[in-house]
Amino acid sequence: MDPQLITADxxxxxxxxxxxxxAAMAAATLxxxxxxxxxxxxxxxxxxxxxxxxxxxxxxxxxxxxxxTQAYSVTDGVIAATGFAFNDAYRYVDWLLTVPLxxxxxxxVMRLAQAETVSTSLKLGTAAALMIILGYPGEIAxxxxxxxxxxxxxxxxxxxxxxxLFKGLGSAIERQPESARGLIKQARLxxxxxxxxxxxxxxxxxxxxxxxxxxxxxxxxxxxxxxxAKVGVGILVYLIAVRKSAAEYGEPGKPAxxxx
Amino acid sequence: MDPQLITADxxxxxxxxxxxxxAAMAAATLxxxxxxxxxxxxxxxxxxxxxxxxxxxxxxxxxxxxxxTQAYSVTDGVIAATGFAFNDAYRYVDWLLTVPLxxxxxxxVMRLAQAETVSTSLKLGTAAALMIILGYPGEIAxxxxxxxxxxxxxxxxxxxxxxxLFKGLGSAIERQPESARGLIKQARLxxxxxxxxxxxxxxxxxxxxxxxxxxxxxxxxxxxxxxxAKVGVGILVYLIAVRKSAAEYGEPGKPAxxxx
Numbered sequence: 001m002d003p004q005l006i007t008a009d010x011x012x013x014x015x016x017x018x019x020x021x022x023a024a025m026a027a028a029t030l031x032x033x034x035x036x037x038x039x040x041x042x043x044x045x046x047x048x049x050x051x052x053x054x055x056x057x058x059x060x061x062x063x064x065x066x067x068x069t070q071a072y073s074v075t076d077g078v079i080a081a082t083g084f085a086f087n088d089a090y091r092y093v094d095w096l097l098t099v100p101l102x103x104x105x106x107x108x109v110m111r112l113a114q115a116e117t118v119s120t121s122l123k124l125g126t127a128a129a130l131m132i133i134l135g136y137p138g139e140i141a142x143x144x145x146x147x148x149x150x151x152x153x154x155x156x157x158x159x160x161x162x163x164x165l166f167k168g169l170g171s172a173i174e175r176q177p178e179s180a181r182g183l184i185k186q187a188r189l190x191x192x193x194x195x196x197x198x199x200x201x202x203x204x205x206x207x208x209x210x211x212x213x214x215x216x217x218x219x220x221x222x223x224x225x226x227x228x229a230k231v232g233v234g235i236l237v238y239l240i241a242v243r244k245s246a247a248e249y250g251e252p253g254k255p256a257x258x259x260x
Numbered sequence: 261m262d263p264q265l266i267t268a269d270x271x272x273x274x275x276x277x278x279x280x281x282x283a284a285m286a287a288a289t290l291x292x293x294x295x296x297x298x299x300x301x302x303x304x305x306x307x308x309x310x311x312x313x314x315x316x317x318x319x320x321x322x323x324x325x326x327x328x329t330q331a332y333s334v335t336d337g338v339i340a341a342t343g344f345a346f347n348d349a350y351r352y353v354d355w356l357l358t359v360p361l362x363x364x365x366x367x368x369v370m371r372l373a374q375a376e377t378v379s380t381s382l383k384l385g386t387a388a389a390l391m392i393i394l395g396y397p398g399e400i401a402x403x404x405x406x407x408x409x410x411x412x413x414x415x416x417x418x419x420x421x422x423x424x425l426f427k428g429l430g431s432a433i434e435r436q437p438e439s440a441r442g443l444i445k446q447a448r449l450x451x452x453x454x455x456x457x458x459x460x461x462x463x464x465x466x467x468x469x470x471x472x473x474x475x476x477x478x479x480x481x482x483x484x485x486x487x488x489a490k491v492g493v494g495i496l497v498y499l500i501a502v503r504k505s506a507a508e509y510g511e512p513g514k515p516a517x518x519x520x
Binding site: 012015016019023024026027030031034035037038074075077 | 293304315323343344345354357
């Protein structure tokens with residue numbers, strides 16, 4: 001994509017979206033980690049991981065913001081490319097870490113048997129990493145055919161994950177406490193819906209839009225998807241952990257039962 | 261607004277106000293979070309959120325300060341615009357996150373039934389976000405007619421919030437412990453009064469003041485409003501959480517009752 005094609009307004013919109021997302025990810029991280037003291041021992045790791053996902057994303061959005069401001073300069077309202085390329089790879093590096101962890105936080109908050117937790121986390125985590133690795137060569141490709149080939153390959157582990165979430169974990173969800181079951185289904189659906197948004201953004205370059213509009217669509221699209229997948233799903237995981245703690249360890253007003 | 265019209269004195273006043281506000285927001289954040297260990301379990305989340313509001317504001321005032329120093333240079337008492345535009349959007353990005361959270365901290369400290377907490381937070385949070393989003397196009401508009409149109413649209417969700425705080429939550433406030441009821445009404449009033457201050461600042465460009473005076477009025481006005489709405493209301497929420505904890509979990513001198 002020719003960086004020259006972006007307008008000053010598009011540059012600023014993306015600039016502010018990156019700063020917003022850094023702040024939101026960092027704030028969410030602290031919220032999840034503070035929440036650790038308010039849930040039962042079995043759910044502390046789920047909130048640790050939930051906060052790690054947003055912490056890793058906060059770090060990458062900080063780097064993305066820095067890289068973005070380095071790539072362009074706006075003087076008296078006129079935009080110019082500085083010659084430093086914007087590093088798109090930060091996103092994939094972020095996803096390689098956070099996407100497997102996102103599935104693991106869902107598995108942990110379900111509190112399955114220990115052996116099932118390990119094997120499910122391993123299978124879903126590996127599939128998620130594979131999905132990201134296969135998508136990247138397409139993202140950096142100059143031609144849309146290469147983009148389509150890697151995008152299709154990346155869809156295979158994605159479909160496996162969808163199958164595992166809806167079919168494989170189905171019976172485990174039915175065994176969850178009633179107060180949390182609806183929320184767990186919502187978390188699963190939001191994970192599916194937000195992940196389904198990434199391929200749509202991935203395909204924006206296939207449209208006949210101008211270069212600057214494509215770049216803006218891709219950056220804003222991935223940013224919204226990241227917010228929903230990480231902060232949105234994270235808040236649901238937090239609520240599930242709180243409700244299951246109340247069901248299994250007693251209400252927070254009775255501290256003896258939640259100590260730890 | 262022509263950045264050239266600001267004087268060196270006005271530049272320094274705003275510069276120092278931004279630095280002051282960063283320090284105040286960061287200090288308030290630590291105060292609220294330290295307070296978490298001194299309140300009952302039901303009030304920890306309210307203080308987590310109260311601290312998140314000032315933490316997010318601290319981040320944005322740091323960025324605002326950096327952007328301000330980049331926009332002007334003062335050499336031998338003579339001010340010059342550097343050509344880098346001051347990024348006013350940081351305020352709106354901040355409000356988009358903090359204004360819904362401010363209402364949520366008020367709802368949380370009231371400790372309503374779980375379902376009522378979720379539905380009230382969702383309604384008030386959405387209205388608050390809508391209020392900010394509708395105000396922004398007016399803030400960046402060059403002509404005062406466009407500013408007036410978006411400002412008026414933004415007032416609709418604001419009036420809904422005022423109605424919800426004074427009418428919708430009225431009976432819930434009457435059910436609060438007597439020791440905290442007065443403080444909760446004060447917090448509600450301070451929220452209303454400080455939020456009512458923003459539209460006044462928003463309308464400063466309608467006056468016949470010179471450009472530099474308008475810019476100074478807007479920056480100092482929003483800064484004072486932010487301090488009152490975030491730190492001022494936050495201190496009241498902290499006091500409410502402490503008093504309600506004493507009423508519901510016992511006095512802090514009897515630690516067994518508040519542990520957790």
